[in-house]
Amino acid sequence: MTRRLFFIGLWFAFLGYAFLLAPPDRPETVDLIINLSSGNWDGLNPAIVALFNLMGIFPFAYGAMMFADGRGQKIGAWVFAAASFGVGAFAILPYLALRDPNPNLEGDLNPLLRFWDSRILGGILTLGAIALLGFGLSQGNWSDFSQQWQSSRFIHVMSLDFCLLCGLVPALLGDDMARRGLKNPKLFWAVSLTPLLGLLLYLSLRPPLEAATPALQDSPQSS
Template structure:
């Protein structure tokens, strides 16, 4: 119950802040969103470009955890997961508030679970994330980004959404570790590092076992 109250409170506060306290929007916002979506990036700060694209990668990372976590939940995870591609944490926070701890996996792996379990999926996501982060650091104008963060509701709220999504990974990671019987302290520590730690964990984590026999997590635990 405490967790439900906490997540619902964060959700309400985030919505209230976004609408009432964030910087005002400006007429150029819609043009910026259209240009970012079309890939017309001339004249746009690489920090903004990378942030916008990372907000597309983060829901993919979450999908790699949500599709598995949702197997044992009473509520359907799909609407929250799909919504995260458009609304980020605004869509996921209600799921975190309503979900129950789920440390087991039963039944057969669907094609979608096999895809999100794949090491190739995790590798592709960490490569894409690294390229975007390095591009922003290498070519971006940090002073211009700070100015835009202070004066644009879109960039301001998107930045906070990004930070919140990175910090919320442990909510799902904790149960995923238990689901795979992972006791290795190094891997557990890596898993809780925001963003890149989560991606590294997804590459190193053992596959889910679909029966009661030990899986290869014993190798990592030794």
């Protein structure tokens, strides 16, 4: 119950901050979102372009844990995973609040689950994230980004959303490791404390689900 209340409280806090305390949106925000979504990036700050596209990598990374986790839940993970492509942590937090601990894989692997479990998917996401981080960090105009962070709700909330998604990884990671027979607290914390790239490298190297031991495993957090 404490865990559920924590995630529910965090969801309400983030929602309230985004709509009540974050800077107001600029008139050109809609045009900015359209240009970012359509790939019309000429004249846009590379730091914002990189951040926007990194937010598109997170739903795939979370889906790679959520779809196996959702097999043992009373709620379907796919609804929240799909919604996260549009609203990020606003969709992930309710799932974390409603789910139960699930260190086992329920049922057999199907083609869809094999896709989300694939190391190839993890590798593609890792390479994409490295390219975007390199592009944003090396080419970004950070004084402009700072100004927009202070004056644009879209940029402000998207930045906080990125940070929150980095911080929520441990909530699913422990059970994902347990489903694969991994009981390694050092690995758990190394992945959890390395923003984004830690999770993506884990997805690229983790043992496949069919190699996991069938017996009930403890999550690494409890070790």
